[in-house]
Amino acid sequence: MKQINYIIVGQGLAGTILAQTLLKQNKSILVIDEPALSNASRIAAGLYNPVVFKRLVKSWMADELIPCMDEFYAGAEKLLNQKFYFKKRIVKPFAEEQERTLWEKKVNEEVGRYLSAIIFDHFQNESIHNPLGVSEILEGGNLNTALFLNCFRNYFSQNDCLLEETFDYNRVSFSENKVVYKDIEADKIIFCEGYKTIDNPYFSWLPFKLTKGEILTVKIPDFKIDDEFVLNKGVFILPLGNNIYKVGATYEWNDLTEKTTEKGKLELEDKLKKVIKLPFEIIDQQAGIRPTVLDRRPLIGIHSENNKLAVFNGMGTKGVMLVPHFANQFADFLINNIPLNKEVDIDRFNKSGVKLERRLS
Ligand SMILES: Cc1cc2nc3c(=O)[nH]c(=O)nc-3n(C[C@H](O)[C@H](O)[C@H](O)COP(=O)(O)OP(=O)(O)OC[C@H]3O[C@@H](n4cnc5c(N)ncnc54)[C@H](O)[C@@H]3O)c2cc1C
Structure with missing residues (x-):
């Protein structure tokens, strides 16, 4: 034995x-x-973000979790001789005037260590709907989970x-x-x-109070954002290289199958159209169940x-x-x-x- x-x-x-x-x-x-x-x-897109967007407050235990994450994933990259953990600039185009006002206020509070104090009128890319300006989260990023x-x-x-x-x-x-x-x-x-x-x-x-999530992989031929950015406005847009992006995710509490749905696809398509002005092609759709708890x-x-x-x-x-x-x-x-x-x-x-x-x- x-x-x-x-x-x-x-x-x-x-x-x-x-x-x-x-x-x-x-x-x-x-x-x-x-x-x-x-x-x-x-x-999963593998994103990590020390800020809860809705209320602009610090994510639970962010100050303790981030150093630990950095240490673990850096050690794993060294051990396995492979790069899968990335720091990214999470760009937030403001959807409403109140969002921008709240950001300006929160920059001076405790969560401010994770919020850029600079608000730009435009993001580098003309293809994004952002009439109210953009700012960015500091200390965010993603893990290539697969x-x-x-x-x-x-x-x-x-x-x-x-x-x-x-x-x-x-x-x-x-x-x-x-x-x-x-x-x-x-x-x-x-x-x-x-x-x-x-x-x-x-x-x-x-x-458990499980949550299904769906995610798209799309091709946006003329959308040129640098790999160091992730966009977040209703959905996230994560560049994977070669004009391919992950877009997500949905939250669904009733249908708890791992099957992709037309409803999920339409929701993500609709949200993506509200962020970018360019045509895109869906090349994959995936679904999974998050182990969320009461x-x-x-x-x-x-x-x-x-x-x-x-x-x-x-x-x-x-x-x-x-x-x-x-x-x-x-x-x-x-x-x-x-x-x-x-x-x-x-x-x-x-x-x-x-x-x-x-x-x-
Ligand atoms: C669409 C979507 C997007 C997401 N995006 C993010 C994100 O950007 N950032 C983030 O941090 N999190 C994200 N998540 C959440 C994240 O995926 C979960 O927090 C995490 O994957 C949970 O990991 P886990 O190991 O607990 O469970 P799982 O990933 O479910 O892993 C369980 C493993 O155990 C295996 N298994 C189960 N039962 C058995 C058994 N009886 N015998 C043998 N094997 C078994 C399964 O096949 C699987 O390999 C996302 C989730 C979804 C669905």
């Missing part, structure tokens, strides 16, 4: 970054993943710690101190299954009835920013018993008085 510290189920952003964080702490791991089960991490995940998949495979299969819950058994899956004995199984956790017999009780905080911790089962999930709309910090925190918890932030610990639902079905089946 093979003996390891942790089995990690899922190789999306959560499972990948947690696995690498534990490997760096000299823990032995096995990642089990069937990529066809959930698309979210691979199709490349990042592929590189780590190869890395885990080369290091003999990847198993490509759908995890079979019927093959789990427990001894006093260990959990056994098939012929592998581990200290814990950590489930990082994204929205698929709704089908997990141990953790399906967690209060109280909008990650879901991390140990099952209250079986300490060999753990979950690392609920990264919602912000996996790129949240995961590196909380992977560090969860590793500290697992290895050194340092308590988790109460806002992310799943224990908050054990004590909330919310009636949740959490019996082991």
Whole structure:
């Protein structure tokens, strides 16, 4: 029987970054993943933005998350000898006069460290509707998630710690101190299954409030914006090079399938037309389900009835920013018993008085 510290189920952003964080702490791991089960991490534009646009306030914990992100992704680029993490200037054309007034006010508040104080009358590009001027977010950027995940998949495979299969819950058994899956004995199984956790017999009780997202890849032949920019006005427009752009994303709470829809396409087309004056051609459309949570905080911790089962999930709309910090925190918890932030610990639902079905089946 093979003996390891942790089995990690899922190789999306959560499972990948947690696995690498534990490997760096000299823990032995096995990642089990069937990529066809959930698309979210691979199709995400991978944007990170320290500011919530609607209210122009700092994104939750942005000051702590950004340095941690920088450190993790820079280390990963070095390890894998590949560039996938980029700083970008997130350009915000103002849609209304009030938006510009609010920006001018917020520049002098705490969030101001992430807002450029300069407002331009025009963006460099004549093809954009921006009669009210533009400014930009500082410290934003994006992760090429598909490349990042592929590189780590190869890395885990080369290091003999990847198993490509759908995890079979019927093959789990427990001894006093260990959990056994098939012929592998581990200290814990950590489930990082994204929205698929709704089908997990141990953790399906967690209060997800899932959100479907659709995203387009478009060709805009005469739209020349430098790769260092991302535009954001109702939708984001992320340059991929060669006149190709990612445009997204939609938010849908009722249809929770990973199928693309005409409705999603029309919504994004319509929003894109409000930002740019040029014709464009849709070359791809993708859909995924974000693991969003009722109280909008990650879901991390140990099952209250079986300490060999753990979950690392609920990264919602912000996996790129949240995961590196909380992977560090969860590793500290697992290895050194340092308590988790109460806002992310799943224990908050054990004590909330919310009636949740959490019996082991
Ligand atoms: C359209 C869209 C755009 C987005 N844009 C952004 C963005 O710009 N920036 C950002 O930060 N976030 C964005 N997100 C959110 C981001 O994708 C999520 O926060 C993140 O991907 C969640 O990662 P995860 O690893 O928890 O889940 P997932 O990505 O769902 O990964 C779970 C993995 O586990 C596998 N799996 C599940 N169950 C099993 C099982 N039983 N056995 C084996 N394998 C299993 C799945 O196949 C998958 O590989 C976007 C999401 C969508 C849908």
